[in-house]
Amino acid sequence: MNRPFSFWNNSLNETPAELQHGDKKVSAVIGWGGLQILDDNINLLELCHEYCKAVEGFSCGQCIPCRVGSRVLTDLVGRIIKGTDGKNSLHILREIAETMSLTSMCELGRSSPRVILYLIEHHEEKLKQQKKTGVQQSGAYAYHSLKTAPCIQACPIHLDIPKYIEEIRLGNFEGSLATIKERLPLPGVVGRVCVRPCEFHCRRGLVDEPLQIKHLKRFVADHGRLHPASDSVAAPKKKSSERKKTKIAIIGSGPAGLTAAHFLAGKGYLVTIFEMLPEPGGMAAVGIPDYRLPRTILRDEIAGIENRGVTIVYGKALGATFTLDDLISEGFRAVFIGMGCHCHKNMGIAGEDKGYYGYVPGVYFLRNINLGLLDEVPKGRKIVVVGGGNVAIDCVRIALRIGFEEAHLVYRRTRKEMPADAVEVADAEAEGVQFHFLTAPKKILGKDKKVKGIECLKIELGETDASGRCRPVEVAGSEFTVDADVVVAAIGQEGDFACFCNLPGVEVTEKGAIVINENFMTTREAVFSGGDCVTGPDVLIRACAHGRLSAMKIDHYLTQGEVPVFDEQKDERFLAKLKVYDPHETIAIPGGLKRMPIRHEPPLERCRDFREVDHGYTNGEAVTEANRCLRCYRVVLYACRKEPAS
Amino acid sequence: MTTLTIDGQTLVAGPGQTVLETARAAGIAIPTLCYHHALGPYGTCRLCIVEAGGPSLSHTITTSCNLMPADGLIVETATPRIQALRKTILELMLSGTKKTPELRCRAGAAGITNSNNTGTHTSARTGRISAGTSTDPCILCGLCIRVCRDTIKANALSFSVSGTGRHKVAEMVAMTKERCIGCGTCAAVCPVGAIHLEDRGALRRIVLYGKTANKLPLVRCDLCSRPFTTEQFILSVLSRVDHTLRAGIGHICPDCGRGRFATALTGQFPPADRQEIQ
Numbered sequence A: 001m002n003r004p005f006s007f008w009n010n011s012l013n014e015t016p017a018e019l020q021h022g023d024k025k026v027s028a029v030i031g032w033g034g035l036q037i038l039d040d041n042i043n044l045l046e047l048c049h050e051y052c053k054a055v056e057g058f059s060c061g062q063c064i065p066c067r068v069g070s071r072v073l074t075d076l077v078g079r080i081i082k083g084t085d086g087k088n089s090l091h092i093l094r095e096i097a098e099t100m101s102l103t104s105m106c107e108l109g110r111s112s113p114r115v116i117l118y119l120i121e122h123h124e125e126k127l128k129q130q131k132k133t134g135v136q137q138s139g140a141y142a143y144h145s146l147k148t149a150p151c152i153q154a155c156p157i158h159l160d161i162p163k164y165i166e167e168i169r170l171g172n173f174e175g176s177l178a179t180i181k182e183r184l185p186l187p188g189v190v191g192r193v194c195v196r197p198c199e200f201h202c203r204r205g206l207v208d209e210p211l212q213i214k215h216l217k218r219f220v221a222d223h224g225r226l227h228p229a230s231d232s233v234a235a236p237k238k239k240s241s242e243r244k245k246t247k248i249a250i251i252g253s254g255p256a257g258l259t260a261a262h263f264l265a266g267k268g269y270l271v272t273i274f275e276m277l278p279e280p281g282g283m284a285a286v287g288i289p290d291y292r293l294p295r296t297i298l299r300d301e302i303a304g305i306e307n308r309g310v311t312i313v314y315g316k317a318l319g320a321t322f323t324l325d326d327l328i329s330e331g332f333r334a335v336f337i338g339m340g341c342h343c344h345k346n347m348g349i350a351g352e353d354k355g356y357y358g359y360v361p362g363v364y365f366l367r368n369i370n371l372g373l374l375d376e377v378p379k380g381r382k383i384v385v386v387g388g389g390n391v392a393i394d395c396v397r398i399a400l401r402i403g404f405e406e407a408h409l410v411y412r413r414t415r416k417e418m419p420a421d422a423v424e425v426a427d428a429e430a431e432g433v434q435f436h437f438l439t440a441p442k443k444i445l446g447k448d449k450k451v452k453g454i455e456c457l458k459i460e461l462g463e464t465d466a467s468g469r470c471r472p473v474e475v476a477g478s479e480f481t482v483d484a485d486v487v488v489a490a491i492g493q494e495g496d497f498a499c500f501c502n503l504p505g506v507e508v509t510e511k512g513a514i515v516i517n518e519n520f521m522t523t524r525e526a527v528f529s530g531g532d533c534v535t536g537p538d539v540l541i542r543a544c545a546h547g548r549l550s551a552m553k554i555d556h557y558l559t560q561g562e563v564p565v566f567d568e569q570k571d572e573r574f575l576a577k578l579k580v581y582d583p584h585e586t587i588a589i590p591g592g593l594k595r596m597p598i599r600h601e602p603p604l605e606r607c608r609d610f611r612e613v614d615h616g617y618t619n620g621e622a623v624t625e626a627n628r629c630l631r632c633y634r635v636v637l638y639a640c641r642k643e644p645a646s
Numbered sequence B: 001m002t003t004l005t006i007d008g009q010t011l012v013a014g015p016g017q018t019v020l021e022t023a024r025a026a027g028i029a030i031p032t033l034c035y036h037h038a039l040g041p042y043g044t045c046r047l048c049i050v051e052a053g054g055p056s057l058s059h060t061i062t063t064s065c066n067l068m069p070a071d072g073l074i075v076e077t078a079t080p081r082i083q084a085l086r087k088t089i090l091e092l093m094l095s096g097t098k099k100t101p102e103l104r105c106r107a108g109a110a111g112i113t114n115s116n117n118t119g120t121h122t123s124a125r126t127g128r129i130s131a132g133t134s135t136d137p138c139i140l141c142g143l144c145i146r147v148c149r150d151t152i153k154a155n156a157l158s159f160s161v162s163g164t165g166r167h168k169v170a171e172m173v174a175m176t177k178e179r180c181i182g183c184g185t186c187a188a189v190c191p192v193g194a195i196h197l198e199d200r201g202a203l204r205r206i207v208l209y210g211k212t213a214n215k216l217p218l219v220r221c222d223l224c225s226r227p228f229t230t231e232q233f234i235l236s237v238l239s240r241v242d243h244t245l246r247a248g249i250g251h252i253c254p255d256c257g258r259g260r261f262a263t264a265l266t267g268q269f270p271p272a273d274r275q276e277i278q
């Protein structure tokens, strides 16, 4: 009998909280972080044995302590259970586990045996007793093992980051790209513009600096482009004739729609994308400027998706030129809506509604430039952009590139609070953008139907609000005027996104988001949705993650008639509770290895045209950077009581 | 210049030198398997572990082959703890592989007299594996792969895994025949004798894990007509030579080459009293 307890991530808890995996109650967890016994009938030795088997299976086999040590641990615990071990077995077990955890090359071999050491140190009596009484191989529990890493868990689409980095380290660039493409059809795009949540949870960051995960992804994507013959994408699965006849419609060719199309086509469906604009790619094409993401990269990756048998129809807008009912009557068996969120928020200040020439919302400003409709873009010498997010930064930087001589950015908090990526803020600064922090717009000034300037106010930061940021307080009487020919409002990312055409039968929230359940199903039969149109303005990789899952859900729906919550979704939530990334961990390894820097085009030259700002890594640089990875794989095994056979 | 302390000696590390290299230069022996001076550190055998600590590093056990010196670093290469860990690592390695003479000799040379690695002690510790399941001596140190890829630039060897090993990176070494140039550097660099070259008549075999992995015909020497190397190897060497030089190079075996060079230099070779050897 064990009393429930939990020793996890270095904290002991005598009254541990219940854990669920999906709708199943978890009886015990053993893994990198320690041990949680939640059901007192669990047999420790049996749990250990199953765990050691899992570690042995997950060991990559490169270094000796883990490759052989994990085999020996499994074997030894097995013999203890059978009673065929020698006298010293617990002592030997400890010695091997200790060698493994102190000397293994990567975190898998280091973190996994720690719990064995903990057990022997704190629960030796229990182990001995369970050894004596013999283990009833009761078979009452089912054991499941998982392998993850902090970076994998942080990535919305859960790319196997340590694996693709390792393949770079070993010089297998094709293999690395194939690993990424298993889950993500847009590696060149994401490798350039991802907001990289993984890097913020990279354990190497606790030692010196996080890995350049995004740039490594870009490197293998570029390598694959230059060596197309070696771009070994897994051939689409054998198409079943049933699926071949099944038509699926996708609304919107943004990252969500493209990813869904990629995986559905891979399964053999006939996929048609309906896109209202003349250009594919969604915000990746008409939002993100070319100097961050060259259009050829995007178009090539989209061409790769089209080559799998996806048709893109341009100039067709759902709700305007056709309806959901039309699609159904044309024989489409399922619809995925990935129409994004192409809205903007007004600043709510005086002068905005005057229709002045020279006042534009940021998304339209970018869209017209990105579509080459320069006639639609207001001209001038000096531009003021209001906002602190990525869209605002894109607007000021692109302004310099279309001929504005002076570009100013007005933001009401400080640089520290800017939601925009710090790297891009620094890039903008290098290009000569002038920042006005702690400044709020008050009134757009116009003359002769044209923008003349913007009146601003000074701001002081007050107490922290619910979102954890300081509330801006206006300083009375601090008004001042900034002259400008063009004013761009780019605050949309913080607000509402009511921008929907009517979708009969599909429930939409007040703010304008499509309502879905955890299976990406809308309230209308056979209609699925994902991406920015369900989340509001978000990031590219999450849209891709939605697209991928939706594709698998649609396949289930069409082949099995029902849609379950997937194991990987349950795993994700379960692992989130176990806290794969622990920001307080101390990691005793030699540090001081800086990340491989990125080379850039010179700021004052690049800011006059649309050339790509960042250079890619050379082979050598990529391998050197890949060598910094700690391979923080972590193994966890959980036990659930088996359903009594009825 | 970085100054550090290794086993009580104050040492200055040369530019780019690792802790291992600094120690060796000062005559301090640290056992290694996967390190090779021509290829640099790799970090998989883990035998080169040391205890290290200092201003930039809290006290820890780490491999010395890929540890860069830092000012004030204090390294101990052979504490009882390190010795014990090394012994266990070696024992694990020996129990996971077939013990070739080379491997036994390495174990000895590494300063670890592990006399009972095949005795009862081991079988209690490492059971199933030492029961003789492993028939190949490869310790997956990766040296052959690295030398073939980085130095020879043929890239004919790679780690491979069986179909079921989704999480594995290395289970064995495999050869891509088409890329192999038959130079034999892999066999020369293998620390345990898992790869051999066998020249019989005008045929060279590269024998990996006891099985012929590749067969290549040998080219005969223009002077003595003894088969001496492969066509692919010659092409590979020539490809690295300036094209103006290439024209004058014939197929001459190392022995005749040496003879010809000596004749050119001295006007007489072989020495008169050894003429009969030719």
Ligand SMILES: Cc1cc2nc3c(=O)[nH]c(=O)nc-3n(C[C@H](O)[C@H](O)[C@H](O)COP(=O)(O)OP(=O)(O)OC[C@H]3O[C@@H](n4cnc5c(N)ncnc54)[C@H](O)[C@@H]3O)c2cc1C
Pocket (backbone or CB within 6 Å): A193, A194, A195, A251, A252, A253, A254, A255, A256, A257, A274, A275, A276, A277, A280, A281, A282, A283, A284, A287, A288, A316, A317, A318, A319, A320, A338, A339, A340, A341, A342, A363, A366, A390, A391, A394, A501, A530, A531, A532, A533, A537, A538, A539, A540, A541, A543
């Ligand atoms: C300026 C800007 C910069 C950004 N920078 C980054 C960045 O650096 N990193 C990052 O991760 N994310 C960034 N994002 C966010 C990212 O681009 C989006 O989160 C992502 O593109 C959302 O993908 P989606 O497929 O859901 O929607 P979208 O990309 O918006 O695609 C929707 C598509 O549907 C089409 N469509 C809309 N309505 C209809 C209709 N009725 N019928 C037919 N088609 C329709 C649209 O034309 C569009 O092509 C940025 C966004 C903007 C605006």
Ligand code: SF4
Pocket (backbone or CB within 6 Å): A058, A059, A060, A061, A062, A063, A064, A066, A067, A104, A105, A106, A107, A108, A109, A110, A631
């Ligand atoms: S998973 Fe890590 S610790 Fe285990 S064998 Fe591979 S490199 Fe070594």
Ligand code: SF4
Pocket (backbone or CB within 6 Å): A149, A150, A151, A152, A161, A162, A165, A201, A202, A203, A204, A205, A211, A213, A628, A629, A630, A631, A632, A633
């Ligand atoms: S060091 Fe490597 S495995 Fe660890 S979190 Fe960073 S990228 Fe992931």
Ligand code: FES
Pocket (backbone or CB within 6 Å): B031, B032, B033, B034, B035, B041, B042, B043, B044, B045, B046, B047, B048, B049, B063, B064, B065, B066
């Ligand atoms: S020599 Fe350092 S790990 Fe092998």
